[in-house]
Amino acid sequence: MAASHYKYVIIGGGVAAGYAAREFVRLGVKPGELAIISREEVAPYERPALSKAYLFPHGFARLPGFHVCVGSGGERLLPQWYSENGIELILNTEIVNADLSAKALASSTDRTFSYDILIIATGSTVLRLIDFGVEGANANNIFYLREIDDADKIVEAIHAKKHGKAVIVGGGYIGLELAAALRINDLHVTMVYPEPWCMPRLFTAEIAAFYEGYYANKGIKIIKGTVAVGFDTNDIGDVTAVRLNDGRVLDADIVVVGVGAKPLTTLFKGQVIEEKGGIKTDGYFKTSVPNVYAVGDVATFPLKLYHKLNRVEHVDHARKSAEHAVKAIKASERGQNLGEYDYLPFFYSRAFDLSWQFYGDNDGKTVLFGDDNPSSAKPKFGTYWIKGGKVVGAFLEAGSPEENKAIAKVARLQPPADELELLKKEGLSFASKF
Ligand code: FAD
Numbered sequence: 001m002a003a004s005h006y007k008y009v010i011i012g013g014g015v016a017a018g019y020a021a022r023e024f025v026r027l028g029v030k031p032g033e034l035a036i037i038s039r040e041e042v043a044p045y046e047r048p049a050l051s052k053a054y055l056f057p058h059g060f061a062r063l064p065g066f067h068v069c070v071g072s073g074g075e076r077l078l079p080q081w082y083s084e085n086g087i088e089l090i091l092n093t094e095i096v097n098a099d100l101s102a103k104a105l106a107s108s109t110d111r112t113f114s115y116d117i118l119i120i121a122t123g124s125t126v127l128r129l130i131d132f133g134v135e136g137a138n139a140n141n142i143f144y145l146r147e148i149d150d151a152d153k154i155v156e157a158i159h160a161k162k163h164g165k166a167v168i169v170g171g172g173y174i175g176l177e178l179a180a181a182l183r184i185n186d187l188h189v190t191m192v193y194p195e196p197w198c199m200p201r202l203f204t205a206e207i208a209a210f211y212e213g214y215y216a217n218k219g220i221k222i223i224k225g226t227v228a229v230g231f232d233t234n235d236i237g238d239v240t241a242v243r244l245n246d247g248r249v250l251d252a253d254i255v256v257v258g259v260g261a262k263p264l265t266t267l268f269k270g271q272v273i274e275e276k277g278g279i280k281t282d283g284y285f286k287t288s289v290p291n292v293y294a295v296g297d298v299a300t301f302p303l304k305l306y307h308k309l310n311r312v313e314h315v316d317h318a319r320k321s322a323e324h325a326v327k328a329i330k331a332s333e334r335g336q337n338l339g340e341y342d343y344l345p346f347f348y349s350r351a352f353d354l355s356w357q358f359y360g361d362n363d364g365k366t367v368l369f370g371d372d373n374p375s376s377a378k379p380k381f382g383t384y385w386i387k388g389g390k391v392v393g394a395f396l397e398a399g400s401p402e403e404n405k406a407i408a409k410v411a412r413l414q415p416p417a418d419e420l421e422l423l424k425k426e427g428l429s430f431a432s433k434f
Helices: 015-027 047-051 079-084 148-160 173-184 205-217 315-333 401-413 420-426 428-432
Strands: 004-011 034-037 088-090 095-099 104-107 112-120 124-126 165-169 188-193 221-224 228-233 239-244 249-251 254-257 261-263 278-280 292-294 299-303 308-311 346-351 354-360 365-371 380-387 390-397
Touching: 004 015, 015 034, 015 112, 015 315, 034 112, 047 148, 047 173, 079 088, 112 315, 148 254, 165 173, 165 249, 173 188, 173 205, 173 254, 173 346, 205 221, 205 365, 205 380, 239 254, 292 315, 315 346, 354 401, 365 420, 380 420, 390 401, 390 428, 401 428, 420 428
Parallel strands: 004 034, 004 112, 034 088, 112 292, 165 188, 165 254, 188 221, 278 299
Antiparallel strands: 095 104, 104 112, 124 261, 228 239, 239 249, 299 308, 346 354, 354 390, 365 380, 380 390
16 A cells, blocks of 8 residues: 655654644645644643543543643644644554655554654653563553553542552652542552652752642652562452562552653664654754654753753643744745744643642752741742852742743843842742842
């Protein structure tokens, strides 16, 4: 069978693919020119919903409610939007072979595709305990969360194990959000992680102390400084206990593992230049191979503001990198120039009644301000990171939209801040001055 040919092909049907499709339509794409090939069964959706409202016991989010681009306040792109715009949405189709020199792709179902321009938007996959040789890690009711099927399995288990015991392995944002979601569903929740505090890649010890205290007040038990080394099962293969490195054994009806993710670059190994675990791009998301772009979680791109190459595994970057790549493709077709991507890192999370945002770089000395007492009626606090006498990053819990905008501005402008005591005293009003 002849390969289906498209001018533009996007591999992956996640956040970046959805925002890229919208940008193509904005800038003009003819019917039949663009195809999105996705392993998932559904049109692109806002992935962060899976660990938040998707798991609520009441008023839960379900598709089509959170298809892109609602997460950033845009129009919701339903499956028919793609057909109305002449975009081929090829679902349930995994690309298993990519020959970039021949511009040819093949799927697990033996379909073949060719393209003029390729956008790689394959995102990340979760790290699995089985790959680290953890004993019993393939037991039933041990879950991971990346795609909607995973979330459905967790919802099913929550219903099957009402008031049961859940152990969350991992203290990153997935672990923290899942612990909250399971607690809201009335399970007994224990979190286990090896680090001295949660979210150590972003949180300072002081920030983490607030969230750990808040979680303890909600009845979540946190065990730090040790790891899961094995799982016990019953005679039908369901998990019954988590064994820890320090000898403790935790009863468990459900285990959710959130120990990190890795970018899905395997298809392109040896064909593109990689760096920092991702596909290296320039400031337009062009890879080392002509006419091949990489966006979202897989791209290692120049963070212009900090003069360094980095990967960013967050939704805001997935959206913006996709839009920038499409703008760059369209500009080059018109022989025009586009500015390089100039991204201010932004990450957020929500759990229980909490909601935080972080902008910039979490490097240097820190100053904490505000009310960080986890037992306060309405705690509200933040942190600035100061490097070379300038504020380079800002974090805020419980900020209003205006306040979040203010900390974003500070992180972008990097104003001088020599006196840390003064900065602490001024707190949020420092950011509001700019
Ligand atoms: P993805 O959205 O992961 O999309 C990749 C797509 O490619 C998937 O559809 C996948 O099936 C498909 N694919 C992969 N390989 C192939 C193949 N070979 N053939 C065909 N299709 C393929 N970020 C935040 O900033 N804040 C949050 O609160 C937050 N919450 C999150 C909660 C969860 C549960 C998860 C998993 C992530 C969360 N993130 C959050 C991160 C954010 O969702 C990702 O950074 C973002 O989705 C990356 O977009 P992407 O398009 O690069 O990848």
